[in-house]
Amino acid sequence: MKKGLVLLTTLLFIATTALTGCGGGAKESGSSNGTTTPETKTDTKTETSSEPFDLKLRHTQVGESKKNRFNILQDVVKKTEGEIAGLSVKLDGVESEVNRKEKLRAEMTNGDPPDIFDAFGSPDVKLYAENGLVADIAPILDELGIKDDFLSHTQWEKDGKIYGLPVGASIEGYFYNKEYFEKNKIEIPKTLAELEAIAEKVKQDGKIPFAIASKDAWVPLMTTNNLWTYYAGADVTKGFAKGETKWNDPKMIEAFAKHADWLKKGYFKQGELGLEYATQRNQIINEEAIMMYDGSWATSVFADKAQSGKMHGKVGFFMMPPLNAGDGYSIMFDSNNGYAFSQKAIDDPKKREAIKAFIKNLYNEEMQLRGLKEDGVIPSMKVEQAKLNETAKGNDLLEAILAQMGEVKYTWPAFDALVQADVNTALSQQIQKMISGQATPQQVGDEVQKVQDEANAAE
Amino acid sequence: MNKALRSPITYFLFLLPALVLFIAFFIYPVIVAIYYSFTNWNGFANYKFIGFDNYIRVMSKADFWASVKNNGFFILFSCFVQVPLIIFFSLLISNVKRLRGLYKTAVFMPSVMSTAVIGILWGFIYDPDVGLLNKILGKLGIDPIMWLSDEKWAMISILITNAWQWTGFYIVMVLAAILSIPKELDEAAMIDGATGIQRALKITVPLIMPIVSVVIMLSIAGAMKAADIIIVMTKGGPAGSTDVMTTYMMKHSIASFKYGYGYSISVLIFIFTLLITLAYQFLIARRAERIEY
Numbered sequence: 001m002k003k004g005l006v007l008l009t010t011l012l013f014i015a016t017t018a019l020t021g022c023g024g025g026a027k028e029s030g031s032s033n034g035t036t037t038p039e040t041k042t043d044t045k046t047e048t049s050s051e052p053f054d055l056k057l058r059h060t061q062v063g064e065s066k067k068n069r070f071n072i073l074q075d076v077v078k079k080t081e082g083e084i085a086g087l088s089v090k091l092d093g094v095e096s097e098v099n100r101k102e103k104l105r106a107e108m109t110n111g112d113p114p115d116i117f118d119a120f121g122s123p124d125v126k127l128y129a130e131n132g133l134v135a136d137i138a139p140i141l142d143e144l145g146i147k148d149d150f151l152s153h154t155q156w157e158k159d160g161k162i163y164g165l166p167v168g169a170s171i172e173g174y175f176y177n178k179e180y181f182e183k184n185k186i187e188i189p190k191t192l193a194e195l196e197a198i199a200e201k202v203k204q205d206g207k208i209p210f211a212i213a214s215k216d217a218w219v220p221l222m223t224t225n226n227l228w229t230y231y232a233g234a235d236v237t238k239g240f241a242k243g244e245t246k247w248n249d250p251k252m253i254e255a256f257a258k259h260a261d262w263l264k265k266g267y268f269k270q271g272e273l274g275l276e277y278a279t280q281r282n283q284i285i286n287e288e289a290i291m292m293y294d295g296s297w298a299t300s301v302f303a304d305k306a307q308s309g310k311m312h313g314k315v316g317f318f319m320m321p322p323l324n325a326g327d328g329y330s331i332m333f334d335s336n337n338g339y340a341f342s343q344k345a346i347d348d349p350k351k352r353e354a355i356k357a358f359i360k361n362l363y364n365e366e367m368q369l370r371g372l373k374e375d376g377v378i379p380s381m382k383v384e385q386a387k388l389n390e391t392a393k394g395n396d397l398l399e400a401i402l403a404q405m406g407e408v409k410y411t412w413p414a415f416d417a418l419v420q421a422d423v424n425t426a427l428s429q430q431i432q433k434m435i436s437g438q439a440t441p442q443q444v445g446d447e448v449q450k451v452q453d454e455a456n457a458a459e
Numbered sequence: 460m461n462k463a464l465r466s467p468i469t470y471f472l473f474l475l476p477a478l479v480l481f482i483a484f485f486i487y488p489v490i491v492a493i494y495y496s497f498t499n500w501n502g503f504a505n506y507k508f509i510g511f512d513n514y515i516r517v518m519s520k521a522d523f524w525a526s527v528k529n530n531g532f533f534i535l536f537s538c539f540v541q542v543p544l545i546i547f548f549s550l551l552i553s554n555v556k557r558l559r560g561l562y563k564t565a566v567f568m569p570s571v572m573s574t575a576v577i578g579i580l581w582g583f584i585y586d587p588d589v590g591l592l593n594k595i596l597g598k599l600g601i602d603p604i605m606w607l608s609d610e611k612w613a614m615i616s617i618l619i620t621n622a623w624q625w626t627g628f629y630i631v632m633v634l635a636a637i638l639s640i641p642k643e644l645d646e647a648a649m650i651d652g653a654t655g656i657q658r659a660l661k662i663t664v665p666l667i668m669p670i671v672s673v674v675i676m677l678s679i680a681g682a683m684k685a686a687d688i689i690i691v692m693t694k695g696g697p698a699g700s701t702d703v704m705t706t707y708m709m710k711h712s713i714a715s716f717k718y719g720y721g722y723s724i725s726v727l728i729f730i731f732t733l734l735i736t737l738a739y740q741f742l743i744a745r746r747a748e749r750i751e752y
């Protein structure tokens with residue numbers, strides 16, 4: 001009897017433990033059983049039902065410099081919650097680089113990404129889409145009638161399907177201290193040689209020519225990327241993944257060598273490899289450095305008096321000039337960053353409706369112009385030039401950027417949208433080695449090409 | 460009742476929950492890691508077995524061996540710098556008559572702080588322009604050092620920060636061992652005319668060797684799995700010079716969509732850790748005498 005009692009108690013304990021462990025799974029499977037496919041939409045039911053449900057939204061608008069972008073997102077979320085009964089959007093802010101290269105990738109591997117998430121169209125989202133993790137939102141865009149309102153979805157398209165939407169577009173170039181240029185009678189450079197002459201003059205003056213913070217390799221690579229498009233051609237990057245062009249081509253090596261030459265001449269801040277991206281702007285703001293190569297998204301920092309301090313209104317913009325005057329400007333212009341949506345969320349009719357409302361509220365002319373005005377983000381949707389100019393009025397920096405875009409001859413997406421992830425890792429490693437003097441330009445080209453060959457062979 | 464407890468089935472049933480958890484969270488992941496390490500899995504679908512290709516590729520990378528070397532630095536720094544300091548400070552605190560609790564709390568504090576906070580805190584100390592260290596060096600007429608940007612200094616900077624974070628935790632452990640030594644032993648030595656240093660070196664230190672052995676063991680394990688402090692402070696930079704095996708694995712698996720390759724690195728970490736701990740156990744720890752008062 002006693003033996004039986006002990007055994008019974010033990011079994012009960014084990015059963016309780018096991019059932020407790022299974023609790024979460026049971027709940028999840030219940031909710032997934034309750035979902036229906038998009039083909040059997042229950043729109044009317046969703047609109048009238050006020051049963052609470054959550055939508056997880058992963059964004060990267062963290063930190064002071066992204067506060068305007070975050071305000072816009074919060075307004076969109078608030079409006080969406082007001083339109084969809086029972087909806088509660090859970091905002092999950094993660095630093096952009098961590099989200100892109102670590103967190104989101106791990107979530108994708110587990111097959112459990114957030115419902116809406118900040119992502120990069122190419123190559124990331126396309127790879128997730130191949131594995132059925134990201135939803136094709138072309139039907140939603142058709143329903144909303146905005147499919148053709150975007151400047152381009154190329155980086156989000158695969159086999160005629162659209163797997164996400166760019167939140168804005170951007171260009172890259174040099175932000176500079178206008179006052180310093182005027183005081184020292186420096187003209188905007190028209191050739192790379194003129195830019196180098198300015199850098200030398202600034203250095204002789206005891207200032208840092210180019211602000212930089214290279215703890216994250218993509219920051220110095222913005223400069224290198226622009227250099228190699230001038231030396232090896234605007235389309236050279238597109239050929240790497242296809243095996244048509246090579247990283248160790250002599251023209252590419254010339255571009256790496258030019259970057260290395262600027263490093264050798266001390267045109268960048270010393271100790272750049274230990275500095276976080278956010279500190280790059282501080283070098284301009286505290287007038288330690290005179291020029292800074294960055295994306296147009298940095299405009300919001302210089303337009304905000306609280307962030308730019310005494311440099312408010314004193315920062316100008318020019319594009320990296322070509323090798324020879326008259327060759328035409330070649331700049332990075334892409335719309336690779338935006339929002340994508342999980343397939344699981346789209347398969348749930350209530351969530352699908354919420355996502356549709358989110359897209360409607362974020363992707364419209366009003367928000368695009370607000371993004372331009374408050375955050376300096378170039379619209380990813382088609383907006384009349386007159387409206388753009390009107391919105392930029394009063395913001396000299398923004399006006400300068402918009403005006404210069406008209407002078408561009410060649411545009412190209414950033415390299416990370418065109419090469420495989422492991423090539424990006426190798427290039428990041430090699431450029432940092434070059435900066436620290438551990439690799440020559442030739443070694444950079446050779447090492448990256450090795451990884452490129454492996455990546456191409458694996459596809 | 461006694462008969463029931465004598466039945467092996469009862470014991471097995473009591474063990475079952477722990478066994479299930481052990482299999483689910485240790486054995487199963489290890490088997491999965493070994494399985495995928497022989498594939499070219501990209502983290503999603505469709506993979507094929509590629510034999511030892513991943514292992515051959517990892518072993519042929521100079522950067523991987525540089526990261527192994529950095530793990531070695533972690534171990535050596537722990538054993539030959541951190542452990543002597545732990546013993547030294549434990550002996551000091553154990554002899555303090557007043558405010559011993561305050562000292563214990565003060566040294567223990569860093570170990571309860573988040574690594575992110577410590578990384579940022581020390582980031583300020585190491586800042587080349589406004590950091591405390593360079594300010595002090597400046598006063599002494601020494602040129603600023605790029606602590607976290609220069610590959611010559613970055614690793615030692617991290618080792619110092621890591622030691623600062625964990626030394627207090629181990630001091631509390633060693634201190635507990637020192638305070639548990641019967642006072643009579645120390646008093647007897649004192650009566651026999653032993654000096655303070657002699658008593659510390661000839662009586663206290665030998666008696667706390669078992670706990671020091673545990674501290675070394677834990678330090679080795681901690682050194683092999685170090686990652687957070689590196690990610691926060693340097694992200695493995697400059698140019699990979701502070702990468703350890705775990706951060707190297709993260710860069711080349713998750714960030715590169717090469718999970719099969721990443722798993723092969725994780726299996727190697729497992730093997731290396733196992734070999735080092737076994738070697739330590741057999742060559743050193745087992746030789747330590749059992750202490751009986």
